[in-house]
Amino acid sequence: MPSTVKGVIARSKNAPVEVVDVVVPDPGPGEAVVAIRACGVCHTDLHYRQGGISDDYPFLLGHEANGVVESVGEGVTDLQPGDTVVLNWRAVCGTCRACLRGEPWYCFDTHNAAQKMTLADGTELEPALGIGAFAEKTLVHAGQCTKVDPEADAAATGLLGCGVMAGFGAAVNTGGVKRGDSVAVIGCGGVGMAALAGALVAGATTVIAVDTDPRKLEKATEMGATHAVNSADGDPVEAIRTLTGGHGADVVIEAVGRPETYEQAFYARDLAGTVVLVGVPTPDMEITLPLLEVFGRGGALKSSWYGDCLPSRDFPMLVDLYQQGRLDLDAFVSERIRIDQVEEAFDSMGRGDVLRSVVEFDAARQGAAAGAAENTPEENA
Structure with a gap:
């Protein structure tokens, strides 16, 4: 059954964001529904609100996210409910000329979910960077999900989904x-x-x-x-x-x-x-x-496109560096906020007060713990 959750939208150019009901459909072939644990507030989200990306309002904002897979659609074999994932906005196709020549980080035909999330009245939403993670749940292509260690802090590791990966990769991959x-x-x-x-x-x-x-x-x-x-x-x-x-x-x-x-x-x-x-x-x-x-x-x-990253390769590596104390992702988390504080976070960003404000979702964090428990062998429970 489709889920109705709370999400943050930009309804029109430069209008303040709103917290509204969002209808998330069941995943179709190749898709996954992810319960969001944390999502960073990125300049790109502000650009969407300001009309700097396109005019396909209303937008469901948010894309720097860590979450837990809730359900998967037909044909998805490498994800299962309970997996902790960081979402990415360049799910590679594997068949375009860049992928076939061994450079999938340049993929020219990246994937997003085929179905649309909607408002309660049926109005289709355009998810920011194909993700839309300022919501308790979101629908993405399964290839946008990269499995990571569930023990790593969700607010810190979710930032790998955009800004941190873009910068880190610009130095290491591109430069x-x-x-x-x-x-x-x-x-x-x-x-x-x-x-x-x-x-x-x-x-x-x-x-x-x-x-x-x-x-x-x-x-x-x-x-x-x-x-x-x-x-x-x-x-x-x-x-x-x-x-x-x-x-x-x-x-x-x-x-x-x-x-x-x-x-x-x-x-x-x-x-x-x-x-x-x-x-x-x-x-x-x-x-x-x-x-x-x-x-x-x-x-x-x-x-540098997205730090010329390959999420399946780079996200787990950066999480490992974080857990080893060699990459201080915590330093990027300036504040942890509620879903109804995104507009204030944009103001803080504009003043240069923060590196990242991060929206945290309590229900999803509890769901992550439950999912991990379900996946624990009985002898270790």
Whole structure:
């Protein structure tokens, strides 16, 4: 039977979000219903509310989520009720030209659930990034579910579903940061901080945080950045060069998504260095660079899609690093909030007060414990 649960929607452009009844259908072929334990409040959700993604209102917001599989549809063999999962928005197809050439992280035909969740009056909802996890339950494609250790904190590990993976992967997967590298990260929001964390895990020895907000630079230093540069106080390109022996950084990660900061990244890298764009620009933005400079500097200019991640490979690995104390996901959880506090969380985000606010769902956490108990062998019960 379909379930009616509470969820957070954006009904129209820039309107305050609302907590409403959401009807979640039973899973169809290849689908799963997931009871959400925790879901981070990401800038992308705000962009949906503001109309920056599309105008397919109403949107069911939320996508950085950890949850427990409640039921699965026909043909799903690698998930079962009680599995703890982190949701992803790039369920790979396995058959497109990228997948067939062994690069599934570039999959050109990713999957979402075929059915739609609705309002109580039957109005179809557009789930944010195909997930819609500011809800007690959501319907996704089974391939959007990656099994993780149920003992790991749901609020922390759910952030792997978007921002943390995007930043970490920008450094490790796209940027290819190596032991001994110098790395500069321009923009120290949640994605930029995750890029810093990824660079440190990869063995970078010089890690430079660049931002205009002293609070973010202080946080970056707490998280391991070796240097902090306030670009409001002077030219960040010269500062990065000075901190790297006059050469520039081996890898520069642009986590803002603006022409001026991308240009800074371009000139702040060493010869044959790498620039990674992980900040998301708007459609109207353009950049002009001297072609001779592009040629003469060599190296690589890359964009990072979702940290070029393969969720089935990367999510469990990052959870392992977290549980080993080598990746501090807890540092990204600024506050834990209720489902009716999402609008306030957007305000906190706009002021730069938080890395992530995380919505927690008590009922789903209890369901997770029950699911784990059901899956425990009798002799161990």
